[in-house]
Amino acid sequence: MSNALQLKNVSKSFGEAKIIKNLNLDIKKNERHAIIGPNGAGKSTLFHLISGHYKLTSGKIELNNKEINNLEPHEINRKGLARSFQVTNIFPKMSVYENIRCGILWSMGFKYSIIRLVNGDKELNNKTNSLLEEINLKHCAHIPAGLLSYADQRALEIGITIAGGADTLMLDEPTAGMSNSETERAVNLIKQISEKRTLVVVEHDMGVVFDLADRISVLVYGEIIATDTPKNIRENKAVQEAYLGTEDH
Amino acid sequence: MANLFKSFSTWIIIGVIAAILPLIFDSSFALTLLSKMGVLIIFTVAYNMLLGQGGMLSFGHAIYFGLAGYASIHIMNGIGAETLPYFPTVLFPLIGAVVGLFFGCLVGYVSTRRAGTAFAMISLGFGEMVTAMTLIFVLFFNGEDGIQTDRMVGPEPFGITFGPQIEIYYLILFWCVITVALMYIITKTPFGRMSNAVRDNPERAAFIGYSVRRVRWQAFALSSMFAGAAGSLHALNYEHIGFESVSVIQSGAVLFMAFIGGAGHFLGPIVGAIGLTYLDSTLADYTEAWLLYLGLTFSGIVMFAPGGLAGLIVMHGPIARTDKKLLTSLVKPYLLAIGSVVTGLIGLIGIIEMLYFRSLISKGEGEVIIFWTEFNANGITSWLIFIGLILGGVFLSKKTFPMAKESWDHAISVVKTEISHE
Numbered sequence: 135m136s137n138a139l140q141l142k143n144v145s146k147s148f149g150e151a152k153i154i155k156n157l158n159l160d161i162k163k164n165e166r167h168a169i170i171g172p173n174g175a176g177k178s179t180l181f182h183l184i185s186g187h188y189k190l191t192s193g194k195i196e197l198n199n200k201e202i203n204n205l206e207p208h209e210i211n212r213k214g215l216a217r218s219f220q221v222t223n224i225f226p227k228m229s230v231y232e233n234i235r236c237g238i239l240w241s242m243g244f245k246y247s248i249i250r251l252v253n254g255d256k257e258l259n260n261k262t263n264s265l266l267e268e269i270n271l272k273h274c275a276h277i278p279a280g281l282l283s284y285a286d287q288r289a290l291e292i293g294i295t296i297a298g299g300a301d302t303l304m305l306d307e308p309t310a311g312m313s314n315s316e317t318e319r320a321v322n323l324i325k326q327i328s329e330k331r332t333l334v335v336v337e338h339d340m341g342v343v344f345d346l347a348d349r350i351s352v353l354v355y356g357e358i359i360a361t362d363t364p365k366n367i368r369e370n371k372a373v374q375e376a377y378l379g380t381e382d383h
Numbered sequence: 384m385a386n387l388f389k390s391f392s393t394w395i396i397i398g399v400i401a402a403i404l405p406l407i408f409d410s411s412f413a414l415t416l417l418s419k420m421g422v423l424i425i426f427t428v429a430y431n432m433l434l435g436q437g438g439m440l441s442f443g444h445a446i447y448f449g450l451a452g453y454a455s456i457h458i459m460n461g462i463g464a465e466t467l468p469y470f471p472t473v474l475f476p477l478i479g480a481v482v483g484l485f486f487g488c489l490v491g492y493v494s495t496r497r498a499g500t501a502f503a504m505i506s507l508g509f510g511e512m513v514t515a516m517t518l519i520f521v522l523f524f525n526g527e528d529g530i531q532t533d534r535m536v537g538p539e540p541f542g543i544t545f546g547p548q549i550e551i552y553y554l555i556l557f558w559c560v561i562t563v564a565l566m567y568i569i570t571k572t573p574f575g576r577m578s579n580a581v582r583d584n585p586e587r588a589a590f591i592g593y594s595v596r597r598v599r600w601q602a603f604a605l606s607s608m609f610a611g612a613a614g615s616l617h618a619l620n621y622e623h624i625g626f627e628s629v630s631v632i633q634s635g636a637v638l639f640m641a642f643i644g645g646a647g648h649f650l651g652p653i654v655g656a657i658g659l660t661y662l663d664s665t666l667a668d669y670t671e672a673w674l675l676y677l678g679l680t681f682s683g684i685v686m687f688a689p690g691g692l693a694g695l696i697v698m699h700g701p702i703a704r705t706d707k708k709l710l711t712s713l714v715k716p717y718l719l720a721i722g723s724v725v726t727g728l729i730g731l732i733g734i735i736e737m738l739y740f741r742s743l744i745s746k747g748e749g750e751v752i753i754f755w756t757e758f759n760a761n762g763i764t765s766w767l768i769f770i771g772l773i774l775g776g777v778f779l780s781k782k783t784f785p786m787a788k789e790s791w792d793h794a795i796s797v798v799k800t801e802i803s804h805e
């Protein structure tokens with residue numbers, strides 16, 4: 135099976151501090167891949183590097199076998215990679231409906247047009263509605279997104295993330311700060327949307343990780359110490375010492 | 384489509400009302416005022432493409448307005464002197480639009496690389512630069528005097544010379560309707576929607592495939608284009624253009640109008656342009672301290688109602704949609720709060736007017752008319768009355784504002800539970 139994402143000798147330094155050290159990682163097409171690790175391990179930095187938010191210090195990142203590490207975030211997005219953020223990142227003043235519709239625009243070729251009307255396009259609006267149904271937010275479509283509950287805002291963000299039809303999704307702590315029932319709902323949504331897509335997820339909740347992931351990578355101090363199936367990761371001695379073991383104390 | 388027609392019918396009604404206004408208010412003062420309003424509506428709505436729609440605070444947008452005005456006057460003079468071929472006066476705003484678009488593309492390419500404070504500073508820099516140029520490049524700008532023109536040039540189709548003010552008014556109205564309608568339609572396009580998205584959250588916008596810089600640049604260029612059209616009409620209206628039209632004062636005025644009217648809503652800047660132009664022309668006759676009040680109003684709006692007048696109305700939309708009774712429950716606490724503010728304001732205005740009066744008039748004369756009532760600025764009683772009103776207003780506000788806030792919080796919490804229960 136070919137790789138959706140491939141990181142080769144990726145390093146990132148902020149001044150003297152080396153946050154990511156010669157990291158190699160392959161993420162297969164259509165797998166659900168979780169990245170775990172203690173706080174400060176560099177998980178979010180890694181996400182920012184892949185999505186083009188930060189520039190690499192050295193190394194190479196390939197998306198569907200094409201180099202993306204010199205591209206701007208919007209260019210990487212157009213090549214089929216979409217992401218969510220650790221802190222909810224939506225368009226708070228716009229309606230829920232508008233949030234999703236904006237997420238779709240580029241993929242349908244609207245570009246920066248000033249001669250087409252968004253309300254007049256049937257396909258665009260049908261697509262928006264079906265996506266709203268998929269994320270269960272149809273009932274509050276015309277409410278300003280900033281007024282939604284926290285869990286609904288996270289669901290909306292996932293909606294925006296998948297709206298552009300990207301085949302590789304990266305979710306940064308999608309269930310952080312949620313209650314048990316909210317987490318369950320979010321996990322179901324993530325399972326549903328990541329079918330036939332590649333999913334990379336950073337998550338602290340081990341229940342979620344072992345439930346969701348096909349493979350897990352463990353990131354400790356900027357290095358990946360293991361990449362394996364959930365079962366093998368659980369039994370991996372090095373991982374237990376570095377990370378999982380500390381949870382029991 | 385029905386929706387589109389519905390929104391257009393509102394515009395048509397407004398246009399018709401504007402068209403019959405000069406028949407009702409037929410004084411030359413009213414006509415001059417209405418013409419000025421028309422020009423400034425275009426300019427303010429154009430400015431709001433940046434401020435409200437795109438989230439870019441510019442302190443130098445008058446340069447596109449003013450430069451288009453200078454260009455129009457030069458071309459008009461060229462036609463008058465027959466050094467340039469004839470160009471119909473009706474289409475002059477197109478010249479302004481081209482000039483505005485050109486300079487907007489040029490300056491915008493540089494300034495929209497940055498957002499926020501840096502963008503605002505760059506715009507201020509360009510504003511100062513062009514103002515300085517008007518005094519340096521005398522050949523083009525003619526310094527402090529500015530340039531005159533005669534708008535009655537060329538043939539007179541249907542006997543329209545554009546000499547009489549009423550003909551200029553209808554020309555302005557015609558372009559006002561067209562440009563405002565166009566700018567409204569632009570908000571409904573993919574570009575318009577993404578302009579809002581970039582304003583709300585540039586980071587997110589980049590991760591749904593849009594170049595934030597490109598969206599900002601396009602907004603800047605289009606905004607400058609419409610500002611240019613307004614500048615052309617401004618020049619035709621006065622048959623004169625001066626350095627003040629490109630100055631930071633003009634840039635500030637358009638910012639005031641857009642912000643006080645409400646930058647977050649399309650109609651806000653129109654309300655602001657009409658309201659402030661009217662007050663500027665009328666209130667200035669009653670009080671010399673008008674600019675002081677304008678500044679106070681602006682500060683008040685920035686602090687307490689950042690959405691402007693339109694924002695205050697729009698923020699009640701969700702409440703009205705949830706339950707009309709909820710909205711009526713707000714009326715009483717609001718009226719009480721407004722009443723206490725007005726009490727304090729009357730006191731403040733009284734003090735300001737008496738201070739101003741005393742600084743102008745030599746001692747002896749003390750009678751000053753404030754709110755159609757005669758007060759003695761030298762007597763202690765008048766001062767005590769107004770100070771009392773201020774203190775009373777502050778005291779009442781402390782009681783009534785928490786009440787109003789409580790009612791508002793209650794209404795919003797009802798709306799929120801309503802949303803989550805649906």
